[in-house]
Amino acid sequence: MSYLKDEITARVDAYDHWATRRRFGPDGPNNRRLWVLACMDERLPVDEALGIRVDSPVGGGDAHCFRNAGGIVTDDAIRSAMLTCNFFGTQEIVIVQHTQCGMLSANAKDLEAALRAKGVDIDELTLDPTLPELKLAPGGFAKWIGMMDDVDVTCMKTVETFRNHPLIPKDVVVSGWVWEVETRRLRPPVLDEEKRARTDVTSAQFGVTTPQPNRWR
Numbered sequence: 001m002s003y004l005k006d007e008i009t010a011r012v013d014a015y016d017h018w019a020t021r022r023r024f025g026p027d028g029p030n031n032r033r034l035w036v037l038a039c040m041d042e043r044l045p046v047d048e049a050l051g052i053r054v055d056s057p058v059g060g061g062d063a064h065c066f067r068n069a070g071g072i073v074t075d076d077a078i079r080s081a082m083l084t085c086n087f088f089g090t091q092e093i094v095i096v097q098h099t100q101c102g103m104l105s106a107n108a109k110d111l112e113a114a115l116r117a118k119g120v121d122i123d124e125l126t127l128d129p130t131l132p133e134l135k136l137a138p139g140g141f142a143k144w145i146g147m148m149d150d151v152d153v154t155c156m157k158t159v160e161t162f163r164n165h166p167l168i169p170k171d172v173v174v175s176g177w178v179w180e181v182e183t184r185r186l187r188p189p190v191l192d193e194e195k196r197a198r199t200d201v202t203s204a205q206f207g208v209t210t211p212q213p214n215r216w217r
């Protein structure tokens with residue numbers, strides 16, 4: 001005979017552990033020991049694309065999820081991945097970028113010019129007022145914006161960067177994926193034009209005629 005009391009007790013205990021897991025460092029990891037880096041775009045449904053549940057309702061908590069414009073390498077993405085992989089028990093990184101990304105839709109130099117035209121002094125900017133030590137070399141602003149020429153190439157390079165970063169342990173498994181907004185499916189990054197047909201993956205497809213300031217050289 002089992003009593004409801006026992007089931008409720010088990011559920012309460014499980015919830016208590018779920019809610020307080022961060023006190024246990026690497027012994028209180030998220031459900032899948034997973035860190036996800038994804039573009040902030042509203043058409044990229046992280047849970048659906050990866051078959052996981054990042055957020056609540058209760059029972060979610062499969063991953064730490066970091067989203068930024070493009071799902072690209074930034075110092076804060078590195079910082080967050082460093083924390084979760086070294087101190088919160090994460091053993092896998094999954095990167096998701098996507099077709100039709102806004103980061104393909106303009107040249108960073110044009111965005112820089114637009115900000116200048118609005119009167120922003122991008123040469124004397126403090127990027128993070130709480131960390132004035134973090135500085136861009138003169139001329140680095142457009143590069144910092146991180147616009148892309150090709151989402152598949154960017155995805156591959158992003159994977160490579162995390163795999164080789166000294167702050168990410170070598171045994172962390174890193175993979176990268178492209179979500180096709182047009183077809184609502186996930187695929188590996190590819191250069192094969194046939195496999196990329198019917199999707200917008202390059203800035204040229206958005207009418208951008210000059211290459212972005214290159215972050216990969």
Ligand SMILES: [Zn+2]
Pocket residue numbers: 039040041069070071098100101102103
């Ligand atoms: Zn995007």
